[in-house]
Amino acid sequence: MTPSRGRARFGVLVPFTNTNLEPDMAMMRPEGVSLHMARMGGYDADEIPDADQMHAMGATDIDAPLAMLMAVKPDVVFYGCTSATLTHGPAFDRTLAAAIKAQSGAATVTAAGALVHALRHLGVTRIGFASPYVPAINDMAIRFLGEMGVTTVQRADVEGTLDNDGQGALTPQDVAALGRRANHPEAQAIVLSCTDMRSVETISNLEAELGKPVITSNQAMMFEALCLMQMPDPLEGFGRLLSDRRGPR
Numbered sequence: 001m002t003p004s005r006g007r008a009r010f011g012v013l014v015p016f017t018n019t020n021l022e023p024d025m026a027m028m029r030p031e032g033v034s035l036h037m038a039r040m041g042g043y044d045a046d047e048i049p050d051a052d053q054m055h056a057m058g059a060t061d062i063d064a065p066l067a068m069l070m071a072v073k074p075d076v077v078f079y080g081c082t083s084a085t086l087t088h089g090p091a092f093d094r095t096l097a098a099a100i101k102a103q104s105g106a107a108t109v110t111a112a113g114a115l116v117h118a119l120r121h122l123g124v125t126r127i128g129f130a131s132p133y134v135p136a137i138n139d140m141a142i143r144f145l146g147e148m149g150v151t152t153v154q155r156a157d158v159e160g161t162l163d164n165d166g167q168g169a170l171t172p173q174d175v176a177a178l179g180r181r182a183n184h185p186e187a188q189a190i191v192l193s194c195t196d197m198r199s200v201e202t203i204s205n206l207e208a209e210l211g212k213p214v215i216t217s218n219q220a221m222m223f224e225a226l227c228l229m230q231m232p233d234p235l236e237g238f239g240r241l242l243s244d245r246r247g248p249r
Helices: 021-028 051-059 063-070 090-104 111-122 135-147 164-169 172-182 200-210 217-228
Strands: 008-015 033-040 076-079 107-110 126-130 151-156 189-192 214-216
Touching (some): 008 021, 021 033, 033 063, 090 111, 107 111, 107 217, 111 135, 111 214, 111 217, 214 217
Parallel strands (some): 008 076, 126 151
């Protein structure tokens, strides 16, 4: 059995309806890293997670769940919702990360910021983008990434409108199909955005099929956390980002 503690503690703020972030982190957890979760709200579980809902979540006070998480003294805190800060913009994302770090004393990773960090590490400036979000959030996500120097050359929206349960219920096969639709000859990588979408399980096969890196919200958060903790050991089975830590080639 892989040792589950001793090297670092990762604390994760999880949207309260999210069912996939915790299993993904458990799959990717390096030897000696323990995981500690706290759930956060700020949105209505029975409403469609549209731009208004996610904007409200991003603006919600997280002092209470963060204080609960700090009881375990994590080395890194993850803000585990991509769309909550994508809907506000890069400046808000940076400010939120700084506020969490100031309050907790821990290194801090946001899901949206981690996508940018991963793309920069790989030297990627042109992407195919896919998510389970409503189109208006995809518009905001593409604008967010554009402000950070990343151009979206192809985009794949889901068919219909998914509620919170529907986003989490997409199968890895559904996600892979979405990633294929986001592919384009000019795209240097595919971005699968959403911490509650089962993207991690699709990465290796989709990279082999498309011949380019696949970056997901949860994988990118783990990668940035390992960089912050100066833990260079490669993790196999979750794409080039985690298996080849040397950067662009």
